[in-house]
Amino acid sequence: MAVVAEKTGYPSEMLNLDMGLESDLGIDSIKRVEILSAMRTKAPSLPEVDAGAMANLRTLGQIVGYLREQLGGAAPVAAPVAAPAAPKASAAVDVESLLMAVVAEKTGYPSEMLNLDMGLESDLGIDSIKRVEILSAMRTKAPSLPEVDAGAMANLRTLGQIVGYLREQLGGSAPGGGPCGGCGGSEGDLIGGC
Structure with a gap:
């Protein structure tokens, strides 16, 4: 509690x-x-x-x-609860830059080393809890970002797929972006160079 x-x-x-x-x-x-x-x-x-x-x-x-x-019936555990979502902002969000900055901050990897083809678990060691932490930090910095469904989040395997999913949810796609086979996903339009 x-x-x-x-x-x-x-x-x-x-x-x-x-x-x-x-x-x-x-x-x-x-x-x-x-x-x-x-x-x-x-x-x-x-x-x-x-x-x-x-x-x-x-x-x-x-x-x-x-x-x-x-835990096999071990000692009592504190129960989790979360704060109400922040108010929505109307400003446009640079999803890619925001994601890269937050991933660098949360993982300790230098942002210049990160690229959209990187696998969350395979390349960066980001587990499901860390994914949500990253998305939560992004929403704190950009409240207009949509909430990501837990089921959808489990299927996002690369940084590029997260960018594509969020852009799709925001109703837009990257300038010059198109389907990106390099990200291994079919989540709509992902950013170019993915």
Whole structure:
């Protein structure tokens, strides 16, 4: 509950295990992962939560139950909750530059070393929790970015596919962009040079 209170701003004494993540607390999928990531930082023995399983967890109690089950019924675990989404901004977002800056910040890789063909897990070691952390940081810096569905996020394998997906969700494509076979995806128009 402490992490949920910290990440959402809700007083911990107000939180209970029956509260709905979205319905009661306004916690979207990105914020869920951000909370789980913070919990794993504080308790590294916690298991990584599968994106598909996470999408089905609707209450604080379900998250606690899931984590206990994964730990084999071990000691109680703090329940995750997230803050309401930031207000939408109308300014255009340079998705590629923002992604590269956030990935560099979150992974420690120099931004000049990053390219859109890089695999999230295979090249950069970015697991599902870190993906959501990155997307959450991007939404914090550019609130007009859409929320990324957990199922869709699990299918995005390269930096270029993330850029393409976000641009598609924003209703635009990169100037000069077209289908990009180099990214291994068919997620619409990806940026040129991908």
